[in-house]
Amino acid sequence: MVRGIAGARVVWARLLAVLFVLMVVDVLSAVLDVVPGDGVLPGGFATVAAVIVAIVALSFLMNVAPTAAPRPPVELAPPVRGAWTAVNSPGQRVPSHGTRTRGQLCAVDLCGRSTPDTPPLVRFGLRGTRPERYPGFDAPVLAMAAGVVVAATDRQRDHRARDTWQGLLFMLTLEGVLREVVGTRGVLGNHVLVQHDDGTVAAYAHLRQGSATVRVGERVAIGTELGRVGNTGNTSMPHLHVHLMDRAHVDAAAGLPLAWPAVTCTGEIDAPFASYAKEPHASALPGMPRNGEVFTAA
Numbered sequence: 001m002v003r004g005i006a007g008a009r010v011v012w013a014r015l016l017a018v019l020f021v022l023m024v025v026d027v028l029s030a031v032l033d034v035v036p037g038d039g040v041l042p043g044g045f046a047t048v049a050a051v052i053v054a055i056v057a058l059s060f061l062m063n064v065a066p067t068a069a070p071r072p073p074v075e076l077a078p079p080v081r082g083a084w085t086a087v088n089s090p091g092q093r094v095p096s097h098g099t100r101t102r103g104q105l106c107a108v109d110l111c112g113r114s115t116p117d118t119p120p121l122v123r124f125g126l127r128g129t130r131p132e133r134y135p136g137f138d139a140p141v142l143a144m145a146a147g148v149v150v151a152a153t154d155r156q157r158d159h160r161a162r163d164t165w166q167g168l169l170f171m172l173t174l175e176g177v178l179r180e181v182v183g184t185r186g187v188l189g190n191h192v193l194v195q196h197d198d199g200t201v202a203a204y205a206h207l208r209q210g211s212a213t214v215r216v217g218e219r220v221a222i223g224t225e226l227g228r229v230g231n232t233g234n235t236s237m238p239h240l241h242v243h244l245m246d247r248a249h250v251d252a253a254a255g256l257p258l259a260w261p262a263v264t265c266t267g268e269i270d271a272p273f274a275s276y277a278k279e280p281h282a283s284a285l286p287g288m289p290r291n292g293e294v295f296t297a298a
Contacts, residue, residue: 002064002065002066003066003252004252005061005064006064006065006066006101006251006252007249007251007252008061008251009061009062009101009102009183009251010180010181010182010183010184010251012058012061012062013062013180013181013183014181015054015058016055016058016059016062017177017180017181019051019054019055019058020055022051023048023051023052023055026048062101062180063099063101064101065099065100065101065102065254065255066100066252066253066254067100067105067254068246068254068255068256071256071257072257073106073257073258073259073285073287074198074200074244074256074257074258074259075258075259075260075261076144076145076202076244076258076259076260077142077143077144077145077222077223077260077262078142078144078260078262078263078297079110079141079142079143079144079204079240079242080110080136080139080140080141080142080229080240080297081140081142081297081298082113082139082296082297083113083294083295083296084110084111084112084113084136084294084295084296084297085110085111085112085113085114085270085273085292085293085294085295086108086109086110086288086289086290086291086292086293086295087108087109087110087111087239087273087276087291087292088107088108088109088291089108089109089288089289089290089291089293090105090106090107090108090257090258090284090285090288091108091265091280091284091285091287091288091289091290091291091293092276092278092280092281092284092290092291093280093281093283093284094106094257094281094283094284094285095255096108100254100255101251102184102187102245102250102251102253103201103203103243103244103245103246103247103250103253103254103255103256104243104255105243105254105255105256105257106243106244106255106256106257106258106285107241107242107243107255108241108242108243108288109239109240109241110136110229110239110240110241110242111134111135111136111237111238111239111270111273112134112135112136112137112139112229112238112239113135113136113270113294114135114270114271114272114273115135117133118133118134118135118272119133119134119161119163119237120163120272121163121236121237121272121273122163122164122165122168123163123164123165124164124165125163125164126164127160127164128159128160128161128162128163128164128167129160129161129163129237130160130161131158131159131160131161131230131231131237131238134161134231134237134238136229136238136239136240137208137229137230137231137238138208138211138228138229138230139228139229139240140225140228141192141204141207141225141226141227141228141229141240142222142223142224142225142226143194143202143220143221143222143223143224143225143226144194144202144222144242144258144260145194145196145197145198145200145202145222146196146197146219146220146221146222147194147195147196147197147202147219147220148194148195148217148218148219148220149192149193149194149214149215149216149217149218149219149220149226150193150194150195150201150216150248151191151192151193151216151248152191152192152193152212152214152215152216152226153185153190153191153192153212154190154207154208154209154210154211154212154227155190155209155210156185156189156190156209156232156233157209157232158208158209158230158231158232158238159231159232160231161231161236161237161238162175162235162236162237163236163237167236168236171234171236175234176234179233179234183251184250184251185233186233186234187233187234188203188205188206188233188234188241188250189205189206189207189230189231189232189233189234189235190205190206190207190208190209190211190212190227190230190232190233191203191204191205191206191207191233192204192207192212192214192226192227193248193250194220194226195248199246200244200245200246200256201244201245201246201247201248201253202242202243202244202245203241203242203243203244203245203250204226204227204240204241204242205233205240205241205242206229206230206231206232206233206235206238206239206240206241207226207227207228207229207230207232207240208227208228208229208230208231208232209230209232211227211228211230212226212227213225213226213227214226214227243255243258244256244257244258257285258285258288259285259287259288260287260288260297261287262297262298263289263295263296263297264295264296264297265287265288265289265290265293265295266293266294266295266296267293268293268294269292269293269294270292270293270294273291273292274292276291276292277290277291277292277293278290278291
């Protein structure tokens with residue numbers, strides 16, 4: 001039942017959006033006296049109360065997520081090469097992204113290691129920074145394990161970074177809601193899913209437009225290039241989002257722990273992410289880089 005509820009996440013999101021719009025229109029029509037009566041919703045206070053209850057219930061349903069039986073981390077090869085910075089990492093805490101939905105229990109975001117020319121995380125300005133200015137953009141994304149490609153999409157365009165205050169606010173409000181209404185493809189952007197020989201599935205998200213080098217049904221080996229790091233989907237700056245789950249249906253999947261034995265955690269904190277670099281929580285996965293930490297993969 002839990003998987004069924006989680007798998008219908010996009011339905012709950014769309015119903016929630018409809019009810020929210022109705023509430024806003026009802027309130028505005030009553031305040032501005034656009035239509036006769038107390039608003040566009042019939043039934044007065046009782047109807048409004050019912051809509052509010054429905055909104056709360058749908059918000060709860062959207063956060064329902066299945067869990068898998070406890071297991072040791074699955075050892076995988078790193079999906080990138082060179083020096084990178086970990087953000088929202090299971091090396092900091094689990095759940096790493098603050099949610100278990102969409103199999104993201106131990107998801108990790110990988111940003112190219114900062115340089116003196118890297119734009120600040122947020123600034124005052126009219127337009128967001130072009131993605132090409134960020135380190136890591138267009139870097140190869142590599143398969144972490146052998147398996148079969150079960151999903152591959154790369155048609156969405158790379159958007160500018162949400163690195164202005166108004167851009168960040170837009171991303172966290174209206175844009176975020178619209179992406180939830182679209183569903184998983186709106187959140188993950190261009191992405192590839194690979195089902196491994198052990199049944200686990202790896203998600204590689206926010207890939208660059210037109211960069212996917214594999215197709216559904218194709219078998220890949222460890223280290224096979226899948227695409228390139230981009231800035232598509234629900235992202236404020238170019239990075240690679242990866243996570244491991246127990247099935248290919250992203251909304252209905254349970255997240256699984258992962259480990260990268262071949263990476264070296266340097267202990268260095270990438271300066272722009274220093275405020276995110278806290279002492280790891282007791283739930284953190286040993287051996288994984290913590291938030292803001294630079295790691296290398298050969």
